[in-house]
Amino acid sequence: MAEVYVIGVGMTRFGKHPDQDSTQLGVTAIRAAIRDAGLDPRRIQAAYCGHVFQGMVTGQRILAQIGLAGLPLANVENACSSGATAIREAYLAIKAGEYDVVLAVGTEHMTTRFKGALTPDPGDIEAAVGLTMPAVYGMRAVRYLADHGVRWEQFAAIPVKNKKNAALNPFSQFQQPVTREAVLSSRPIADPLRLLDCAPVSDGAAAVILAGGQTARSLAGARGIRLAASALRTGEVPVAPGSMSFEPLTAATALDAYERAGIAPADVGFAEVHDCFTIAEALRVEGLGLFEPGSYPAAVERGRG
Amino acid sequence: VSPPEAQTITETQSTRTRATQADAGSGAVPFRPGVLDLGTAGGPSLAGSRCPGCGAHFFPARHVCSGCLTEDLDLVPLSRTGTIYTFTVVRQSTPDFTAPYLLGYVDLPEGVRVLGLLVGLGEGKATIGMTVTLATQPKGTDADGCEIVGYCFRPAEPLGGDDG
Numbered sequence: 001m002a003e004v005y006v007i008g009v010g011m012t013r014f015g016k017h018p019d020q021d022s023t024q025l026g027v028t029a030i031r032a033a034i035r036d037a038g039l040d041p042r043r044i045q046a047a048y049c050g051h052v053f054q055g056m057v058t059g060q061r062i063l064a065q066i067g068l069a070g071l072p073l074a075n076v077e078n079a080c081s082s083g084a085t086a087i088r089e090a091y092l093a094i095k096a097g098e099y100d101v102v103l104a105v106g107t108e109h110m111t112t113r114f115k116g117a118l119t120p121d122p123g124d125i126e127a128a129v130g131l132t133m134p135a136v137y138g139m140r141a142v143r144y145l146a147d148h149g150v151r152w153e154q155f156a157a158i159p160v161k162n163k164k165n166a167a168l169n170p171f172s173q174f175q176q177p178v179t180r181e182a183v184l185s186s187r188p189i190a191d192p193l194r195l196l197d198c199a200p201v202s203d204g205a206a207a208v209i210l211a212g213g214q215t216a217r218s219l220a221g222a223r224g225i226r227l228a229a230s231a232l233r234t235g236e237v238p239v240a241p242g243s244m245s246f247e248p249l250t251a252a253t254a255l256d257a258y259e260r261a262g263i264a265p266a267d268v269g270f271a272e273v274h275d276c277f278t279i280a281e282a283l284r285v286e287g288l289g290l291f292e293p294g295s296y297p298a299a300v301e302r303g304r305g
Numbered sequence: 306v307s308p309p310e311a312q313t314i315t316e317t318q319s320t321r322t323r324a325t326q327a328d329a330g331s332g333a334v335p336f337r338p339g340v341l342d343l344g345t346a347g348g349p350s351l352a353g354s355r356c357p358g359c360g361a362h363f364f365p366a367r368h369v370c371s372g373c374l375t376e377d378l379d380l381v382p383l384s385r386t387g388t389i390y391t392f393t394v395v396r397q398s399t400p401d402f403t404a405p406y407l408l409g410y411v412d413l414p415e416g417v418r419v420l421g422l423l424v425g426l427g428e429g430k431a432t433i434g435m436t437v438t439l440a441t442q443p444k445g446t447d448a449d450g451c452e453i454v455g456y457c458f459r460p461a462e463p464l465g466g467d468d469g
Contacts, residue, residue, distance in 0.1 A: 129456075
């Protein structure tokens, strides 16, 4: 089967963009990705657009703005994984041999759609009972602390690390480092989570262009980055309720990816992980097998996160 | 936009649903159809489903067992008493709810975990493993003037102090 490479990437800065909508943000990201790839945009054969809240035919609106209307396109929604799922669809399309150069874009304009905490879909009973996304993770944090004998103050090292990294990233929303004291005294959101434990509401977009091996070598030379594996699973409805301080779903999905890539967790030298809340980062890296369950907060405190 | 006929049918079904679910005595309706049974003997109960094949329980009720794929599960009232699995104090919410409020997952003996408001507990008094019992609380009135009733959990044993 075909090898797949990332040959171009682009993104907008994340933050509040009241003067742009999700279409304009998507256009900016795609144009940057095309420039990065050094690609004639007419070589793009198909596109996938990941978003959650932007309404019907978001991807079509974007393609119309950049002269690529008419391409086969699918909009994909998978909550926080929508963008990653768009990339996966592009990857699978190339692997299947159907296309050679495929675009994936994710775009979201959240500041115009949310006031306060994000909630589940209004049709879910949990939303009617008062659940917010920070509450989900607040409850996981309470259980994690109890199950692993960890002190909440140890988690403060996570936003300190992340904001330090963000200060080096021209595309990040907040580019100022924060202190441990600032984290622990920020506004409470859903106990024990405070403001600096929570992802902000952001507007932004990112795009990648994927290509099959031969095309990638001719276009990007050695710059192309091989996409070694993509794995996707969805949450189950368990017959018996399970632990909320470890994520079997993350572990199973990671195992799929490791097996396909032919590597083990110990081979991973760098990880960029979804960190919607600080507790989520701990649950994800432990589920990924990069740290033992319950060990991450102490590791981050020691500077090993 | 639905044609007028379709709207009429929807309204009729909606009215019938309310009529069958309304508590005969109080005229109260559950906040959501099929979730809360206000008419069971001994107090309100959550309406769950039980798999006749493997005995697994689910809440909210489901059509197919996720364990053994048996179809047409039985509707059953769930136990009213359970234990807190975890909890949080929500301090920033949506305009539909007034923060702060205490929210928790409660494990029922049937092996079902239910999310609900925890009431009658002062801040800092919820603990993992605490025994709580199902209760109802008003959530306003509907267009017909019926009281809308939601569910919550409160401590099974009265707490010390003045905030129980």
